[in-house]
Amino acid sequence: MKQKILFAVAIFLCIILFPAQIFAQNPAIIHEEITETNLAKDVVYKCITRFTDVGWYKIHVIEGNIADDFIALEALTSPEGIGVGTTLPHMALNPKIVAAINGDFFISGESYSPIGPLVKNGVMYSSPTYRRDELAVFALDRHNIPMLDYWQWQINLQAKGKNFSLAAINKTSSNFDYPVVYTTAWGKTAPTTKIADIVYIVVENNLITDILQGPGRQVQIPENGMVVMARGNTATQMLQVLEIGTSVELVINSTPDYGTLKLAMGGGTILVKNGAIYPFTHNISGNHPRTALGFSRDGSKVIMVAVEGRTPASRGMSQTELAQLMLELGAYNAINLDGGGSTTMLARKPGDTNLTLVNTPSDGSPRRIANGLSLINNAPQGDLKHILLEVEDKNVFLGFGRTITVRGFDAYYNPVEINPELITWEIAGVDGQIINHVFYPSSTGTAEITAHYLGLSAKLTLKVLESPVELILPEPIKTTPEGTVPFIVYGKNLSGFTALIENKDLNLTTTIGHLEKQTFFSGPREGTGEISINFKGFTYIVPVAVGARRVILDNFESLTATFTSYPTTVTGSYSLDHTSFYSGTAGGKLTYDFTAADATAAAYVQFHGDGIVLETLPERIGVYAYSPTVSSHWLRLTVEDATGKSLNLDLAREINWTGYKFVETQLPQDLKAPLTIKRLYVVETNPAAHDTGEIYFDDLTAIYPHELPGTTYPVQQYLHDPQRIEAPPTDYIFTFSVFGSTTQKKLIDRLVVNKMKALATELAELAVFTGNVDPNILKDLAIPVITAGTGYTTVTYGNNIFLLLDNSSGGLRAHSPQQWHWLKEQLAQITTGNLFIILPRPVWGAGGFTDKLEAELFNQYLSALCAQKINVYVLTGGEDEPTYDVKNGVKYLTVSGTAVNLTETSGLENYSYLRFYVTENGQVYYQVVPLFPLNN
Known part of the structure; x- marks a missing residue:
């Protein structure tokens, strides 16, 4: 029988196979801008903004010379273990990292795991995929020679002359029909499951130290050992041979030999092989954000690419376009990595101590992922070699200031601290002065500013504009308590040129929160307020909303719903409970028994009548929910709008907490009011996780944004064209x-x-x-x-x-x-x-x-x-x-x-x-x- 693991539903992978591809020509470029920044001596970051016949592309590229003794390519995982998905910034904590991208496709649910292998310094942290001929693997041998291939592999547990075939190492499994091994690379404990006949075999120093059976356990993984999880016939067969004290050996065979590799990580199809586009073995169709990894012909240069998508600034790429891009960028071999909302790139700019998110993720912020790749600068810290001048805007108005930041770094681009007191300045091209590192011009033109520091010099060119006649305001602010939002104000002069006006140069007052430099801090108080700016006798107003307006739809103090289920074999009840509630004197108690169902099972709190009617459409709907135990069950909400459109919305994709927690869902804004809430429910799609249980609800709540007045924008007479006349000229x-x-x-x-x-x-x-x-x-x-x-x-x-x-x-x-x-x-x-x-x-x-x-x-x-x-x-x-x-x-x-x-x-x-x-x-x-x- 072919072995396979049934993985969790939430998998960020779309499989559409094409036996052959027709490679279309790249769209013609209308306009292109490329900026380059050195991140280390042999590492360069490029940002490519490209406008073509089909739209915009925003492309981020990291090129690194891995033949350099100081530059290394290393894998990243969550500090808490492979099983705990986290964002790329949380993975990239090593201060020597100068660049990073997201890595392999992954499975998510109660835990995370990469689909392909992960090897570090000859150790198998996570095993390859069974989709051997579909999903390729990138590897780097101990001589820094890269290779892309489709792996063959086998894992066995040997004991008493017997071989037990194992399905995976450090992978998520939904049913454990086939054994899975967990090491400390996964985390501190093996996965907890509700599977009734689950077996945990604990191994330390190649000896079985414990055998545990039954669900709901938190089994510690030994530092020098592993935990094997299995169930059903496979577990029965293993227990006929294995017992406490038995000597076992984990035997892993792979082609290529993983033990000879410095690094290996899974991906999608090979995009480019030997300088030509390779027939795709795995194709994710459509235009999406993309991540790819490539290498030069001699293998010395790594090319890490992140293409933005799903935004007005970048349409995303097809997989074919991505392959063509990798060829264009000089890749002789290249592999597709996880894209979409996972696409993330970080870079450490010269003189900075922190990494910067350089791309705009399509989800708005970095997604939790399973692993990533980083470029490490291992060069030793040296003496100051270079200084760099930075400003937020290279335009500045006459009568206003521009703050100049001086950064320092050594010959290998390691940051070096600067003493501001030792900097001296020169100004040429215009009149002006620098006070506390702020340039204040007193005439217009092109300013050449030079900073001198300990024998080093750096130059900066600024354009000094005529004074502004009007302001360009930021959008009204909507944020959460203790939130931070950039507060950027621009000015505009009679010629239509704009420049950032630093908040220190504006007459600003706030009625809620406070401003520091170019950032608004909301503070703890919810409510509405405003930021006012007095400029040239006019008052500009930017409205502010902190938090949201909450309307309780059901406080669960009276019985407003009944129990229903799907299928009918699911039993349970709904009632009021006066012992477990979040507020008031009662909460709603839903009990369920899924054990008789052999497919998806659900238990509903069905609201009386047509349901709870909302005359206006809220931004979000949430409820306080409490479960005595954690589970993989989903919490959902069914709504119906005025057109009869019905939607099932996720409140939580797993119940991974105990005690009351507020869970909420964002409502699609294309729904038409009035909106009716039909039911709350708990659902489980995996028959192996069917159980009995109970969950409590309180304070079903609609969340509305605060009503804000419009931005006050004074009508000014200053912005006029001096070429407009009342009578014809004579000449x-x-x-x-x-x-x-x-x-x-x-x-x-x-x-x-x-x-x-x-x-x-x-x-x-x-x-x-x-x-x-x-x-x-x-x-x-x-x-x-x-x-x-x-x-x-x-x-x-x-x-x-x-x-x-x-x-x-x-x-x-x-x-x-x-x-x-x-x-x-x-x-x-x-x-x-x-x-x-x-x-x-x-x-x-x-x-x-x-x-x-x-x-x-x-x-x-x-x-x-x-x-x-x-x-x-x-x-x-x-x-x-x-x-x-x-x-x-x-x-x-x-x-x-x-x-x-x-x-x-x-x-x-x-x-x-x-x-x-x-x-x-x-x-x-x-x-x-x-x-x-x-x-x-």
Whole structure:
């Protein structure tokens, strides 16, 4: 019989096998930025931001020279043992670690275990998988030569001339039908189980010291030994031979020989072998966050890769794209590791003593995993060799300060402490001074700052901007008691350039919590409050909510539910209990007996009538639950929304506590109120864990976010365009007018369209129409007309270039990726004159680009022309009349036409158009002109 282990349900592995792959070409790159940081003498961190025809990629790469005597690749596990899953930051506690990534796929449940093997210095910490031809293994021999392969292996327990085949070492098992060995690498104790006929065989120094039978035990694992767990016929056969005092030997055979290896760790398929993409033996389809490990042809360079995914900043990669990326990065051989929410990368930046999370995990924070890989810098601590200057933002406003941090490190990038009192400073390019390591400029321009320390020097370039005229606030704060949230305020000047304003330079007051540097600390008190900022006579308000509003739906002081079960063989009861409660005088008691069920079993607290109705949708629902014993059972909640959609939501995936504990579930926000809670229940999917028991409930609670007022953002008159004028200049040599949408939906729209056409004809000059434009309506105009939304092209009038682009699908790429490549070619040819970009929709705001990063990139390219003294205007359709904004020198104007949002009191005075003038010296001016002047 083929042996296998039935593993726990919660496995982060999706198996879709493809016998062959068709390797598509990588998408064309529109834009790419790469930053590099040395983490050690032979270790480099690269961050690649890539915008392509199919979207964004955020790629993190660590390259390390493992041929260097001081650089080592080592496996990481939880300090508490393999069986205790934890996050990568909690694994990477060695201060010599300079980089780390997550490792193997894993099984999770009451405990964690990697699916593949884990070998450290010739010791088998966890055995290989039975999926021998599907899941590959990375290994490093004692000469630091890497290898990728699919392992063959066998484990036997030998005693009295008999061989007992063992299923695994330090792996999670749901039923122990086949024996599993646990060593101290697993943890302090072997797994606890409720399986009735479970047998524990305790071995110390190759002698059986104890044999225990029965569930619910916490069996200590001997320091120089192991515990073998088995049940059923296999256990019976073993006990016929084994007894206390019997000499046993654990024999492990593997190909390759694990005893000759410095390191081995399991993974998924081999991605690349001998410089070519390898036929996938295991494929996780779709675009996801990805982690991979590769090596150069000579094996001296390790390449650790983490690709972000499931976020607007990075779409994730298919497995084929990942293989192509590894080839691109120089991998001659590469293996796929666990990805998705597990993808995590840490790096220790120069001069830092702590590791930094460099990627954004798709779950929002690092996930608990089974193991990881780290690069160790074993170089001895040396004397100070380098200093480095760091700031939070390289832009600074005139009249404000920028804190400069000085970090030191030795020749091997080990951090060295700096004495701030011994630093001296030089400033060139602008006037200013440095006080307590804060640079205060007194003139604008490019500042070159040099720090001198014990014969070493480091330089930093800052851009000093004109003073800000408005603030850009952080989002309203929602956090928990004793929570911390970054509180970052930016300023913006008349030219649209922004810079961080450090909180020490702002007049800040709080009514809840407090601020330290750039961080808000909520403190212990729940409730709402605000952070106010007084700036240039205006008061900005950022609302704050700490904690949440809780509404008790059932206090279990009266009987509001009955017992039901699935299947009918499950028996039990529901009643009030006045001895076990969290609050008040009673709690709900649910008893159950799952032992007669041979499949999934559940016991329900079924609420009376239609259930408990909630008129508004909460953020979370929770309940206090208490079980006298721990178990693998789930606690769940059934809800139904107004559309009849029913959901079973997890409150807890295991009952791993005793005493009352508040457990909760997040509600999907696409549910429609009113919401009805139908039942609470306990369920067990594994027949081997069926038992009898009881659980108590109290204070079923709906949790709502605090109602917050909107952010107060003063309407300021400071952000204006000095090129906007009231009367035409006398020396203009070129002029054109800009009109808005021509779509006719309201009775007034025909009047507006006819007026725009009449004005265009009367002015007898170039007319530009943006927004939703019907070209057929404009066919009878006997003047030059430029119409937005008709693809992309160029129109030139002397030194005035009009680039027509189409963002009607929500962005340039969404309309056509080729549009971006064409735009870059056009912009590269512009060296002088004025540039007018014509778009049907705005770039910013609710009606603008749906991809905010693409909008920022668009502005970045245009701003580069502004730096060459080219005037850049982006003219778009809109719904408000008119709007003006400026970002990094690029000016954005909207004009609405028939798209104006009219109110009951608004009329013809809300309609206007733009008239531009270009003077002899190339300056651009414009007027906002009423379509219907009041004197008419």
